[in-house]
Amino acid sequence: MNKDKINKVGLFWAMVCGSSSVDQNTNNLSLFNVFEEITVNNLSAQIPQGQPQIKPGDTIAVLFPHEVITVWSRDDVDQEARAEMKVEFIDPSGKVLFSNNPAILFEDKKQRMRIIMKINGMQITKPGLYRYVISLKTLADASAKEVATLPIMVKIAI
Numbered sequence: 811m812n813k814d815k816i817n818k819v820g821l822f823w824a825m826v827c828g829s830s831s832v833d834q835n836t837n838n839l840s841l842f843n844v845f846e847e848i849t850v851n852n853l854s855a856q857i858p859q860g861q862p863q864i865k866p867g868d869t870i871a872v873l874f875p876h877e878v879i880t881v882w883s884r885d886d887v888d889q890e891a892r893a894e895m896k897v898e899f900i901d902p903s904g905k906v907l908f909s910n911n912p913a914i915l916f917e918d919k920k921q922r923m924r925i926i927m928k929i930n931g932m933q934i935t936k937p938g939l940y941r942y943v944i945s946l947k948t949l950a951d952a953s954a955k956e957v958a959t960l961p962i963m964v965k966i967a968i
Contacts, residue, residue, distance in 0.1 A: 818885040819883070819946065820883055821882060823880075826844070828845065828876055830842065841879070846961060847965065848962060850965070870935070871931055871932075872931055873930065874930075876929055878929065880925045883922045891914075893948045895913075895914050896911050896946075897909070897927065897944055898945075899940065934966075939962070940962045940964050942960040
């Protein structure tokens with residue numbers, strides 16, 4: 811084993827869904843309610859009573875349980891592989907509303923691994939195309955590199 815060689819880590823696939831389930835016997839993953847568009851109903855009900863009405867640029871928290879699932883692979887199962895994933899939720903104007911940096915640590919002798927991020931809600935600023943942007947920073951990288959974009963169209967019903 812060459813200790814000087816850097817083990818390449820890459821994104822295998824990524825998805826946004828309502829929920830998922832991992833079979834205990836087979837370790838197979840089932841995805842439920844995969845979506846690319848959501849409609850937020852009755853937005854005025856999201857604002858606590860006594861608070862001023864929504865103004866342009868305001869950020870509103872919306873209860874919307876969902877999951878961002880990523881599956882990662884590596885080249886060499888005999889060599890340690892560590893990396894850092896960065897997940898950002900970005901509004902139509904480019905404003906980062908959410909960011910998280912989980913570590914990617916492969917189990918011994920495993921070619922792939924999955925990360926399931928359970929998220930209870932989201933921040934929204936206006937209707938339009940939002941994006942989960944997934945980036946990867948490995949030991950060989952000076953900074954994180956974007957590896958996937960998961961778009962979600964957000965509509966607001968009045």
